[in-house]
Amino acid sequence: MTTEALYAEFFGLRERPFNLLPDPALIYWSPQHTRAITVLRFGLMSRAPVTLISGEIGAGKTTLVQALLKEMDADLTVGLISNAQGGRGELLRWILNAFGIEAGKDEDYVRLFQRFQDFLLKEYAEGRRVVLVIDEAQNLSSEGLEEVRMLTNINSNKDELIQLILVGQPELRDIVRAPNMRQLAQRVAASFHLERLDLDRTRDYIRYRLQSVGGTGDEISPGAVDLIFEHTGGVPRLVNQLADFAMIYAWSGEQHVVTPKEVQSVLDDGVFFGDITTGAGA
Template sequence: MYLQHFGLTETPFSLTPNTGFFFGLAPHVEALQVLQMALQTGEGFIKVTGEVGTGKTLICRKLMNDLPERFHCAYLPNPYLTPDELRWAVAMELGLKHSSQIDQQQLTGLIQQQLLALSAHGHSIILVLDEAQALPDESLEALRLFTNLETESRKLLQVVLFAQPELDERLAQNKFRQLRQRITFSYCLRSLTLDESSAYIQHRLTVAGSENGRLFSEQYAKRIAKAARGIPRLINVLSHKALLVAFGEGSQKIERHHVDAAIADTSDAMTSQALVVKWAIAITVIAGISVSVLYWFKGGVI
């Protein structure tokens, strides 16, 4: 709703991971480099972990979009699956057509045949799982057994896990020691620094068509970064809300009270270090947005 007001062509701070907004920040580039190098080796498991909102899904999509043609990628965005469901899902991703009447042993045999056929045609097959911390224990073991499928020279299947840190806590258990030992490459995504966060905000505005210079001064961009603890998703949320507040006031640039209102309205951004913001400010300004937006929808001019 504020695009025309700020001279934007698309929403700059959408929460949907969009590779068109990918910015070559150090932690994301490093993660991609580790993944690309690991895939070239053809070995076992690869793991990328990071806190909620640090950009794992964006990196996952960027990786899949940039894979060389020789790679055949099977993608499971929701791995909360039983071992049987996991095998069926992998079979479907590999393009297998089969009867639902076959048993699990037959299905595993068909998957192995398909992997051999793809490999014979020069394909390297990777299985990518997002939100891998949701995998049940039995399915983690089934996943490990998939990597037993191999030729004399290399694995038939590589597995890439994108997960929250909870997965590391689970893998530390003794019962997962076999799987843990098969993870040959790992990377842990960190939060963004203040300078990275400021550049990130400006980059997304530029991609979204901003031609008005800096809508967010460096000072206010860093204020958002501190409140968001350098987490890209929270930076998006706070930046979007700050734009909404400014739009509601008819302002062409972001001021401090716009940022403060966005912070106060976002509970996860209220840190113990106390960017001390009075809730009264947020309530007053956010209420003003509601009135302005309602007026805008009715055809008024702000």
């Protein structure tokens, strides 16, 4: 039996409640996450040229995108890019790859662009809308973002053939608001910024995750939750990391409830690298 299975079984859980991988099945719908998914849905339904979702590292942006992808209609053709980099032409290759379009190594930019335009026209003729999701979009250069924006100029009978969803860290908003990005900013028809969770929402978040995998929600004591919040600032990814370690420590000590003692032991041992009180967190 694996360590993970023992840990979950010890607490009477089906699985680890604080897995670090984005999991739409375990998403905690705080009021702001509900508003964010509503903005994403609105952007799609209103055919917004560009929808922008920003937030702190670990705030749940990628999980939101995964949840959106799971509910998209069959008449949408979706491409997803994460951590794209490169200069002019390289980004276009990333985009073609996201939609499964062949791009020869020696083909020039004009030919690749024409191939992508033909793909958009074909999808449009067959009644499908094309959506391109770019995660970690703050990593794109200004030239890369401008290249992406120009894709929204491709149209047919005044209908835009592609919608963009840009997802990134807070600096993405600053990049888009820069004077040289004015044309892109004008195409952003829907946007939302995810903040960190406050203490009450962090309490709800931890209880929700525990209950979602068969727990009572009381496996982590209120005092332990307060200490977790103090050292994570309510960033969901950091909360997951510290709570996960604390449950492992409680399991190793045969304690069925995580107390501040276990959380403090994790912090003292230096195995949690996201502690915001030391300047090492997000």
